[in-house]
Amino acid sequence: MKPVDLKSMPVAALVQRFTDLCLGQYEAELRGELAKENRLIKEMFAVREELKARPGDQRSALLSLYDHPNAQVRLMAAKETLAVAPQEARRMLEVIRATEPPPQGPDAGMCLWTLDQGIFKPT
Amino acid sequence: MIESRNNVVRIPTMRHEDVNAWYQKRSVEFGNMSPREYLRDKSWEERRRVGIQALIENGVLKP
Numbered sequence: 001m002k003p004v005d006l007k008s009m010p011v012a013a014l015v016q017r018f019t020d021l022c023l024g025q026y027e028a029e030l031r032g033e034l035a036k037e038n039r040l041i042k043e044m045f046a047v048r049e050e051l052k053a054r055p056g057d058q059r060s061a062l063l064s065l066y067d068h069p070n071a072q073v074r075l076m077a078a079k080e081t082l083a084v085a086p087q088e089a090r091r092m093l094e095v096i097r098a099t100e101p102p103p104q105g106p107d108a109g110m111c112l113w114t115l116d117q118g119i120f121k122p123t
Numbered sequence: 124m125i126e127s128r129n130n131v132v133r134i135p136t137m138r139h140e141d142v143n144a145w146y147q148k149r150s151v152e153f154g155n156m157s158p159r160e161y162l163r164d165k166s167w168e169e170r171r172r173v174g175i176q177a178l179i180e181n182g183v184l185k186p
Contacts, residue, residue: 029144034144034147034148037148038147038148038149038157041148041149041150042149042155045149045151045155048151079150079151079152080151097180102141102181103141103144103145105180106141106145106177106180106181106182107145107150109179109180110145110152110176110177110180111150111152113176113180114152114153115152117172119152119153120151120152120153122151
């Protein structure tokens with residue numbers, strides 16, 4: 001498989017790749033394909049690191065995903081924007097926790113708990 | 124400690140699968156590791172805290 005050159009991708013393309021990876025995670029979870037889900041999560045982390053490295057920290061571009069119809073996309077966008085938009089991201093996690101069934105609802109709840117416990121310190 | 128009465132709870136199979144899957148998934152809040160990997164070198168108390176909260180979030184235990 002050809003490696004993806006994230007460094008040459010414009011921000012909009014990175015956001016689209018982030019979205020596609022989250023949708024892939026959603027599908028993998030539905031099928032119980034945990035190894036694939038973890039692989040896609042790892043690739044999503046690479047996209048996050050590339051956005052973070054761009055001038056001005058372009059993780060803020062992920063805020064546009066807050067109204068995506070897919071809960072996994074919204075969940076990951078919220079988690080990955082905690083460092084750049086802490087109040088908005090927290091609010092999004094609270095909404096997901098209150099409204100989404102497993103796994104996204106409990107996942108959002110655990111993320112909030114790790115923030116409150118000081119286990120997770122977004123940077 | 125693991126098998127003691129105050130550490131074992133009966134839960135529906137689906138909930139068990141949900142919680143088990145969560146433990147194996149990488150996440151940014153655990154340093155890009157899975158919770159299981161993160162907790163590998165942590166104290167019993169921290170492992171228990173995380174476990175209990177996971178059960179609360181999955182509707183198995185009350186807060």
